[in-house]
Amino acid sequence: MKNKKDKKLGEILKHQGKASDKQLKEALKQQKKDRLLLGEELVKQGVLSDKDVNQALAIQFGMEICSDVSELSSLKNFILRSLTPLSRSIAFSL
Numbered sequence: 001m002k003n004k005k006d007k008k009l010g011e012i013l014k015h016q017g018k019a020s021d022k023q024l025k026e027a028l029k030q031q032k033k034d035r036l037l038l039g040e041e042l043v044k045q046g047v048l049s050d051k052d053v054n055q056a057l058a059i060q061f062g063m064e065i066c067s068d069v070s071e072l073s074s075l076k077n078f079i080l081r082s083l084t085p086l087s088r089s090i091a092f093s094l
Contacts (some may be wrong), residue, residue, distance in 0.1 A: 009038050013048070014054045023047050 010028070013019040019027075019042060031041040039053035058065045066072055 007060055009060055010054055012059050013031065013042070013052075018052050018056065019047055 010019070010024045014021065014024065023045075024038075027038060027041040027045060027047065030045070031038055034041060036044065036045070039048070039057065042048040043050055043053060055065060057063075058094070067076070
């Protein structure tokens with residue numbers, strides 16, 4: 001797969017079969033009016049779910065999606081242990 005600069009979100013969604021050319025063209029047109037990102041516009045229009053957008057973005061940026069909540073808790077604890085000595089307070093939300 002191409003790197004993030006070469007692969008557009010719409011191309012990924014089309015390749016996955018999540019959005020058609022027609023849906024993408026309409027969303028691209030409407031997003032300018034609504035001042036939303038493409039993924040936000042497609043969710044707003046009911047074409048995609050937030051999960052669909054997140055999966056496509058993960059592909060676009062070469063990242064993995066963490067679906068195991070216990071992994072998120074471990075990550076949160078690691079970040080808190082790592083950053084707390086640097087700062088007296090930290091805001092964190094899951």
